[in-house]
Every structure is written in structure tokens, then in C-alpha cells.
Amino acid sequence: MTSEKILRLLQELIQIPSVNPGLCPQEGYNEEKIAIYIVDWLTANDIKARLEYIEGSRPNVVAEVGEDDGPTLCLCAHLDTVSAMGMEIDPFDPRLEAGRVYGRGSCDMKAGIAAIMGAAVDIAEEGNINGKLIVALVCDEEYKSIGAEHFVSKYNADACIITEPTDMKLVAAHKGFLWGKVTTHGKSAHGSRWDLGQSAITKMGPIITALDQFDKSILRNKTHDLLGPASMHVSLIDGGTEISTYAATSEMHFERRTLPSEEYQHTTNEIESVIKDVEEWAHINWVFERKPSVCSLDDFIVQTASSSFQELIGEKPEVVGWDFWTDAAVFQQRDIPSINLGPIGYGLHEPVEWVEFDSMLQIQRVLVDTAKRFLK
Numbered sequence: 225m226t227s228e229k230i231l232r233l234l235q236e237l238i239q240i241p242s243v244n245p246g247l248c249p250q251e252g253y254n255e256e257k258i259a260i261y262i263v264d265w266l267t268a269n270d271i272k273a274r275l276e277y278i279e280g281s282r283p284n285v286v287a288e289v290g291e292d293d294g295p296t297l298c299l300c301a302h303l304d305t306v307s308a309m310g311m312e313i314d315p316f317d318p319r320l321e322a323g324r325v326y327g328r329g330s331c332d333m334k335a336g337i338a339a340i341m342g343a344a345v346d347i348a349e350e351g352n353i354n355g356k357l358i359v360a361l362v363c364d365e366e367y368k369s370i371g372a373e374h375f376v377s378k379y380n381a382d383a384c385i386i387t388e389p390t391d392m393k394l395v396a397a398h399k400g401f402l403w404g405k406v407t408t409h410g411k412s413a414h415g416s417r418w419d420l421g422q423s424a425i426t427k428m429g430p431i432i433t434a435l436d437q438f439d440k441s442i443l444r445n446k447t448h449d450l451l452g453p454a455s456m457h458v459s460l461i462d463g464g465t466e467i468s469t470y471a472a473t474s475e476m477h478f479e480r481r482t483l484p485s486e487e488y489q490h491t492t493n494e495i496e497s498v499i500k501d502v503e504e505w506a507h508i509n510w511v512f513e514r515k516p517s518v519c520s521l522d523d524f525i526v527q528t529a530s531s532s533f534q535e536l537i538g539e540k541p542e543v544v545g546w547d548f549w550t551d552a553a554v555f556q557q558r559d560i561p562s563i564n565l566g567p568i569g570y571g572l573h574e575p576v577e578w579v580e581f582d583s584m585l586q587i588q589r590v591l592v593d594t595a596k597r598f599l600k
């Protein structure tokens with residue numbers, strides 16, 4: 225596959241908005257148009273590809289190369305992007321300048337999609353694999369990951385490479401997160417009635433201070449080799465109804481970033497006891513959880529991808545952990561060893577976003593070589 229053809233592919237992918245409707249319904253996009261474009265492109269390049277609808281008009285693209293007679297390697301990228309609002313560049317005009325391709329989703333992660341599509345065509349053309357390459361281009365990673373969840377419920381694989389923009393580093397682990405909500409109750413009264421009123425907001429004060437202390441003293445000491453320390457922060461707060469009434473209720477949301485070694489039950493118990501120690505009537509709800517992800521450095525996919533990388537780029541990739549969450553955790557939870565390895569880029573979720581085109585081509589070559597070594 226020529227680099228001109230891959231550049232055109234990347235630019236056409238950026239031109240089709242695929243903003244996640246769960247994050248930004250007002251923008252009126254979803255993943256369907258880009259998914260249809262991808263199936264047409266792969267089919268025109270002799271790859272078996274199909275849409276798999278998950279809910280409403282939100283599909284994954286699944287494509288396969290090879291047969292069920294050996295190991296299976298999955299290559300995965302997400303179709304959706306974050307909002308294009310507030311961007312300082314035209315989000316859907318993918319200009320190429322000084323080796324960079326600009327646009328919303330250029331690095332997160334349409335370059336990753338293009339690298340996988342190009343690699344699939346190259347692998348099919350060379351045709352000497354034993355086993356199967358399965359391509360999972362999934363919807364909704366930026367919100368609830370319904371695409372990746374649906375994919376792993378239907379398909380298995382011996383390993384997975386996700387091409388998030390890792391700046392050519394091999395990401396073997398990332399943190400998870402846990403969202404919680406605390407509610408305190410006071411006693412509503414006219415603002416002059418100090419003898420009757422109790423402020424729910426005031427009761428939140430010691431809780432916030434205790435959680436901050438807990439973050440700085442206890443969580444900083446829980447660390448992981450690749451990921452550094454665990455952490456938490458208070459992110460949203462609300463309470464009261466008007467300025468001259470004692471606040472009857474207050475609600476506060478917090479987020480805890482978790483390490484692979486941490487168990488859900490222990491993590492939640494720990495926070496609950498910090499809160500109950502200062503305000504025993506506070507009510508705690510656990511709202512949402514995303515597991516952390518970790519792939520053993522001895523795993524075959526880490527070794528294989530590192531060898532391919534070294535052969536093509538001239539040195540081993542730097543192996544790192546990431547603070548933020550990716551679909552790797554969804555695969556890893558199904559015991560599919562998963563890593564992230566992707567191009568150099570800038571501006572994930574920011575007003576200017578670009579990807580370095582040459583690094584995308586390098587990733588494509590590493591994917592082809594890794595697949596040939598893995599599917600032997």
C-alpha cells in the first residue's frame with residue numbers, strides 16, 4: 225500500500241465527523257457514516273468486512289484476514305472522537321503541513337484506524353499467515369465503550385494491539401477509575417434561624433478535607449512500577465437552594481484513579497471509612513467503575529511487538545504505563561493480553577490536534593511485521 229493512498233485514507237477518515245453522541249448529542253454525529261466508509265474501503269481492497277450494530281445507528285466494523293487454523297491477533301481502534309466544538313483549526317479539513325496531519329480525531333485516533341486498515345491490506349496481500357487477523361474498529365470508546373464490550377462478548381483473540389497515539393511507546397498498563405457520590409443532609413430553615421437550621425454544605429467541609437488528606441498521605445504511597453501512585457480528587461459539588469435558606473442537602477462527586485493491584489471492595493471500603501469517620505450520616509453511592517489494565521512484560525505479544533519495532537525502527541520501544549483509561553482494559557478483563565502502540569501526535573481532546581504522518585506509517589509497518597511473527 226503506497227503512502228499516498230494511506231494519506232488519502234487518513235484525510236478522508238478525518239473529513240467524516242464521528243463525534244461521540246453520548247458525549248456531545250448537540251453536535252448531531254455518531255459513528256455510522258465513518259463505519260460505512262471503512263467497510264466500503266476494506267471491501268474494495270478485498271478484505272472481508274462488515275458492520276455490526278450495537279444500539280440504534282451505532283456500529284462496530286469487524287474485518288477478518290486468514291482462517292481459524294491457528295492463533296488470532298486482534299487489531300483495535302475506536303471510531304468515535306470527542307467534541308469538535310471550540311477548536312482553533314477547522315476540525316474536518318485535514319490539511320498536511322510539515323509532516324503533520326491536522327483535524328479532530330487525527331491522532332485520537334483516525335491515524336490508528338488508518339494504520340490498521342493499511343496493515344490488514346498488506347497482510348492479506350502477502351498472504352502467508354497461519355491463523356487469523358481480526359480487525360475491531362469500535363464505537364463509543366470516549367464514553368461507555370459499548371463497542372469494545374460488544375466485540376469481546378462475541379469474539380476471542382490470543383492478543384490485542386490497540387493503536388491509541390502512544391508517541392511510539394509501548395503502553396503495557398494503564399490506570400482504572402471509580403466514580404463516587406456523597407450526599408449530606410442538613411435541616412432547611414430561614415437563614416435567620418440559627419437555632420433551627422443546619423447546613424448540609426458545612427457538613428461536606430470536613431469530608432472534603434479528610435479525602436484530600438487521604439489522597440496526599442495514603443494514596444501517594446500506593447504505587448505501581450509503570451503507573452506511579454494512586455490518586456483521587458473531588459470534582460463536582462452542589463448544594464442548597466437559595467442564599468437565605470439553610471441548605472437541606474449537598475452532593476459531591478469524586479473520582480479515584482486505581483492501580484492494577486487494587487481490588488474494588490477494598491478501595492471502596494477504604495474511602496467509605498474515611499468519610500464515615502468525619503460524618504457518619506453521609507450517604508455514599510458508587511456510580512461507575514472502569515478497571516485498570518496490565519499486560520505482563522513477558523507476554524508473547526509484548527515480546528513480538530518489541531522485536532518487530534526494534535527490527536524496523538532500530539531500537540526497542542520504551543515500555544510505559546498510562547494514566548488514562550483505554551479499551552485495553554475491556555480486552556484484558558477477558559484475559560486477552562492487550563497493549564497500546566501508536567503514532568506520535570498532539571492535542572487529544574484539545575483545540576488543536578495533529579498526528580505525525582511518518583510515525584503512522586511506521587506503526588503500520590510494525591503491525592504488519594508483528595502480525596506475521598504472531599500468526600506463524
Ligand SMILES: [Zn+2]
Nearest residue numbers: 302332333388
Ligand atoms: Zn483514544
